[in-house]
Amino acid sequence: MKRILAFASVLAVLSAPAYAADFVEPAPAPEAVEPLPTGGWYLRKDISYDFMSSDGVDYKAGRDNASFSDVDLDDTGNLGFGVGYQINDYFRVDKTFDYMFSTKFRGSTKGGGSNDGSACDVKCVSTDASSFKAFSLMANAYVDIYRWGVFTPYVGAGLGTTYINWGDLKNTACAAGGGGCDDTVTHKGKDSWRFTYALMAGTSIDINCQWKADVGYRYRHVDGGSMFGRKLNGGPGSDKGFDIHEVRSGIRYQFGDACPVAYMPPAELPAEQPVFK
Template sequence: MKKSLIGVVAALMASQTAFAADVYQAEPPAFPDQAPEVQVQEASGWYLRGDVGYSFNKSRGVSFDRAAAGPSIEELSFTTTNLKDSVLFGGGVGYQINNYLRTDLTLDYMAKSKFSGVAPQLNGANSSMRAFAVMANAYVDLGTYGRITPYIGAGIGGAHVKWSKLTTCGNCEIEGEDNWRFAYGLMAGASIDVTCNLKADVGYRFRQIGSGSMFGTSDSGQTSGGRDKGVTSHEVRVGGRYVFNGCDTAQYIPPADIPLQPAVYK
């Protein structure tokens, strides 16, 4: 009896071990992240721009040579100068390097700006100037807040300044000069997303145009070599930029769907 009981217990243990060996549980699968994977494409590409504006101008002074007694020449300066404000028109082409940096090349036209001044032995004098400017500019975009992106920038280049005839109170006319000068600018403003391709732009620019020849020699030969000491401008500008690939959007790629693996019984 005792041997029989021991045999039954041994048989039960052997069958339990064999059943456990026949059961195979697959390794638990890795659970993928629930959120889809996002590939974000940085803004980049070419754009065209156009601007109109108003320039508050200031002459930095004018000097000229005047024949004195004998063969000597003395240099005189205008005691007062006044350069009127003018309108601006501009355009250019640029490239958005990434979300924070862009650069462009612009051509601006400063419309007629009237000049008046008073100088020793010339009394009152009147003229006017126009200017074309070619500038290479770089901007740092300071982040986008809703639809608005503030920015700062700087540019260098050259300005072609053309002066009309200088007319004095004695009805004397002296031919004006035209020449290229160094120019630079400092900018700040904000762009506004109108559509995915079009951005409005509102900005301010400080621009300095260097010195150069203003007028030549009078018919009498008494006055010659007029030189203006440069023009300072504070400009308010509005315009727009057309971005060629502005409607490109981020691509959403979901992860691979990995189903749960059930237990396998052998």
């Protein structure tokens, strides 16, 4: 009898509703949103005010070598265009074309006179005037140092070439201390390609996702070359090159969707509690 009761008790327990601990399967974690790539092509346009400085002028006076005693260049302006590529957050490169507006040259020479009975017979001082235009082709590289809000300071350097087109040089020699002047002599201007290097520093300013303003400073050095030809026992002459200090402003357009998307880490799900049923 006891065995029958025990067996019946077991059946009752098995047939009664049982408590089972079933766990709810967790939902899959959302995928992280990756930032958009920062690289891409861009176009640029720049304008600058250029402070010009000549390194001097050498010329032939008969068979002798001589140098201008005074040289001066007017300040001028520059208009530039370029295409570049933003490689990553810190490094970009571009190629630029710059057109320099005409700048006037003034100089003077001192000599021992022509000894030919002219006004400038014993000791003379000349006044010389010319001008030149130029354009440059440059390859440049920049390091964007650090993004601080909408501002990104940068430094850069460039190498390239500059085409200098000198106008005619007008030379007027006068007797030192008065006594008259000779007729003005015109020397044919020369043109040449010159090696050029540049150093830059400035700040990019984000306007929106595609547009950036750019303000900065650029130093360019243009090597020397031919300046004017020979005329009446004077010349030819060559300039020793130029130093150009530029205050620049410009704008850049970045192709593509340049708006960064912030990284969103996966949401932390609360620990699932067992549900009993």
